[in-house]
Amino acid sequence: MPVSPAEQRNMLRMMQIIRRFEERASQDFLAGKIYGVVHCYIGEEAVAVGVCSALRENDQIISTHRGHGHCIAKGADINRMMAELYGRETGYCKGKGGSMHIADFDIGMLGANGIVAGGIPIITGAAFAAQLTGAGGVAVCFFGDGASNAGSFHESINIAANWKLPIIYVCENNLWAVNTPASASMPIEDVATRAVAYGIPGIVVDGNDVLAVRQTAAHAVERARDGRGPSLIECKTYRHRSHTERATQADSRPPDEVSGWMEKDPIERLKETLKTQQGQLTNDEWESIDQEIIKLIDNAVTFADASPFPPAEAALEDVFAD
Amino acid sequence: MRIITYEDAILEAIAEEMRNDARIFHLSTDAPQPLVKEFGTARVRSAPIAESALTGMAIGAAGSGYRPIIDWRSVTFSFVAMDQVVNQVSKIHYMYGGQKSFPIVFRTKVGGGTRRAAQHSQSPYSMFMNLAGLKLLLPSTPYDVKGLLKTAIRDNNPVIVFESERLANYRGNVPDKDYCIPIGDADIKRPGSDVTIVALAWLVHEALEAATELAELGISAEVIDPRSLAPMDKKTLCQSVQKTGRLVVADEAGPTAGASAEIISIVTEDGPTFRTLKCPVRRVCALPVPVPYSPSLEDHVFPDKTQIIDAVIEMMGDTYPT
Numbered sequence: 001m002p003v004s005p006a007e008q009r010n011m012l013r014m015m016q017i018i019r020r021f022e023e024r025a026s027q028d029f030l031a032g033k034i035y036g037v038v039h040c041y042i043g044e045e046a047v048a049v050g051v052c053s054a055l056r057e058n059d060q061i062i063s064t065h066r067g068h069g070h071c072i073a074k075g076a077d078i079n080r081m082m083a084e085l086y087g088r089e090t091g092y093c094k095g096k097g098g099s100m101h102i103a104d105f106d107i108g109m110l111g112a113n114g115i116v117a118g119g120i121p122i123i124t125g126a127a128f129a130a131q132l133t134g135a136g137g138v139a140v141c142f143f144g145d146g147a148s149n150a151g152s153f154h155e156s157i158n159i160a161a162n163w164k165l166p167i168i169y170v171c172e173n174n175l176w177a178v179n180t181p182a183s184a185s186m187p188i189e190d191v192a193t194r195a196v197a198y199g200i201p202g203i204v205v206d207g208n209d210v211l212a213v214r215q216t217a218a219h220a221v222e223r224a225r226d227g228r229g230p231s232l233i234e235c236k237t238y239r240h241r242s243h244t245e246r247a248t249q250a251d252s253r254p255p256d257e258v259s260g261w262m263e264k265d266p267i268e269r270l271k272e273t274l275k276t277q278q279g280q281l282t283n284d285e286w287e288s289i290d291q292e293i294i295k296l297i298d299n300a301v302t303f304a305d306a307s308p309f310p311p312a313e314a315a316l317e318d319v320f321a322d
Numbered sequence: 323m324r325i326i327t328y329e330d331a332i333l334e335a336i337a338e339e340m341r342n343d344a345r346i347f348h349l350s351t352d353a354p355q356p357l358v359k360e361f362g363t364a365r366v367r368s369a370p371i372a373e374s375a376l377t378g379m380a381i382g383a384a385g386s387g388y389r390p391i392i393d394w395r396s397v398t399f400s401f402v403a404m405d406q407v408v409n410q411v412s413k414i415h416y417m418y419g420g421q422k423s424f425p426i427v428f429r430t431k432v433g434g435g436t437r438r439a440a441q442h443s444q445s446p447y448s449m450f451m452n453l454a455g456l457k458l459l460l461p462s463t464p465y466d467v468k469g470l471l472k473t474a475i476r477d478n479n480p481v482i483v484f485e486s487e488r489l490a491n492y493r494g495n496v497p498d499k500d501y502c503i504p505i506g507d508a509d510i511k512r513p514g515s516d517v518t519i520v521a522l523a524w525l526v527h528e529a530l531e532a533a534t535e536l537a538e539l540g541i542s543a544e545v546i547d548p549r550s551l552a553p554m555d556k557k558t559l560c561q562s563v564q565k566t567g568r569l570v571v572a573d574e575a576g577p578t579a580g581a582s583a584e585i586i587s588i589v590t591e592d593g594p595t596f597r598t599l600k601c602p603v604r605r606v607c608a609l610p611v612p613v614p615y616s617p618s619l620e621d622h623v624f625p626d627k628t629q630i631i632d633a634v635i636e637m638m639g640d641t642y643p644t
Contacts (some may be wrong), residue, residue: 060386093419103418109416110385115409121378122410124629129386132347132364139382152405155372159379162370318416319454321423321478 001218003053003211005280011053011210012270012281013289015045018069019140019154019267020290020297021078025068025085025099026191026245027303034085038099041069043208043240046266048073050213051140051233054081054221060108060130061140062123064172066076066239070142074109076102082300088291088307095310096318116141116177117150120169124156127230138224139167140217143160146177148191157230161198164229168220172207179252192234198313200230207235208266328489331464332429333357335471335483336391338500340365344387346475349376350393350429373399377406377428381414384424391475394430397484411480412455423478427471431617432460433453433487433524433574434624440612443620445523445575447484451552451584457481457505458552460581464494466549469503477505484551486523508555510562513592514544517568517634520585521545525572525606525625532630541638551581556588560595567600568641570633574624577607601640604633 003011022040029038032302041048044066052073063070071081075092076092084091085099092102103111110126123141130137147153148171160167175182188194194305195202201223205216212237220231238261242251274281333356339355340346340361348357353368360366373394380390394400400407409430415424434443450458463469467485474481486560511526512533526547533543544562548554563569567597569589571582582605590596590603590611606625614620 013435023341093417095419096419099435100418103421105385105422115405120407121375121406122382123377125382126374126386129388132388152374152378154377155370156378159370159372159375318420321415321420
């Protein structure tokens, strides 16, 4: 199904929100206003936006340690996200989670997760719930190439395939697990090949082409909704930045590999397509979209910074539900 | 009142709750046939042997509005799901700021005496006691296991119910009518005035036999079953020790950093209770070795009523001068 120009512009805008959010998060992390650890998704925005644009509001997703993009693409409130990064009471987790643990169950975002492959069984359970409910809900599991080597991935995908659960496993293969190249961890070129072992479709897609991701995801989502079971989609992509934003973070990736992928920036690509091929975007229009986004992010920071830190005694709250 | 086995009491509790709440399902690597027969394979499902996936799936399904019961069977198998237990389920409510509750029951068999050697004779509940965010139950009678399991199923938090392997065929009175036992209430199984014996699981029954024999020697022993390890009923434990001035803890697990250590800490940290102690506290626990297979070896490793009686008699002769 063709994606309308208006929708493409929305997708472009969404990718730019993720980019600007993370540029600011990185800046504020290095300035000491955001604590702990920040993993940036910059360069991989097309995966989250392409996949989530194929979902309904009540469909569910789960994310990874590199989770800001998935949250934003699923519709999370960036004010509450930034407040969480700032460790404030108004954050999504009331300051208990931080960058690696943002969740919004009301929008079907079942959480970023600090454990590689940790979220895969959880979202598989959400898919099981969707199957039990029988209302056509679909689940999406985002994970990286590194997670596809872990046991939880294989356990979960086997169950999902066997029970025909309505789930799409979306591998964001950014070619590196921290500082280890995927080629040193897998004897195969494509993670998608692993689908063969579970008797489900395994598709490789250019993860920096948001329209291709969208189209592939839409097909898998339809399949899942129809009760035909899971798919494994491997999105080949790349992170522009090192594993985390820590100033001392080592980066073993060859500089020419990094610069080669920077040339394939997913935002630039869609922008150029809209501008030159479709005539649906002018430089001025883009400039005003970007300015509006920068303002959104500034507002999120203002909201976060104006929010109080949680009172110390709140550390004892929320261990248990009522 | 009826007399039924511990195992049947468990199945009754689950069936009664499942009849009342369609959100409950039971997932295990070997579905209990009586439950399959009544509820069908959609709600009582056998899954592949993939405990990490099953444990995580419970989280995702709970976060989607269901109330899963997962049977790990032997606690041995919970260890292959430890990421999901330690990193995910125990923390998820807190880490995400309490935005969603996760009502999950994990059933699992503990204890030795079944000649199954080291991997299938473990009582590692104290490893779970180390985690905030889990409720932990260790019932010792058909009455207790049914009433506590029903409460656990209705609880909005992850609850692990440790079922004693040795007690599976133990028979006891269970009311005909619906009843629940609150989590966190210890039970005084036998009142007494000279010594408090806090015993866990199978050792509750050994302690009761010990108390009968001690009575013949003129020693009045109070036997307390905490039933719930987290939360622990500090009040009942301290009140008893304040009355008797002597405490011995009997546990089928090893002593080191065990439930016995925690019980003793709770009691001795309480000033008014500590000041009433008439002699040093004692532990009667398994020897600190992996559980061996041969009957002559295994029976030497686990304590029974004889060790409890010996400990009490020694304590009576070791009373501080007043």
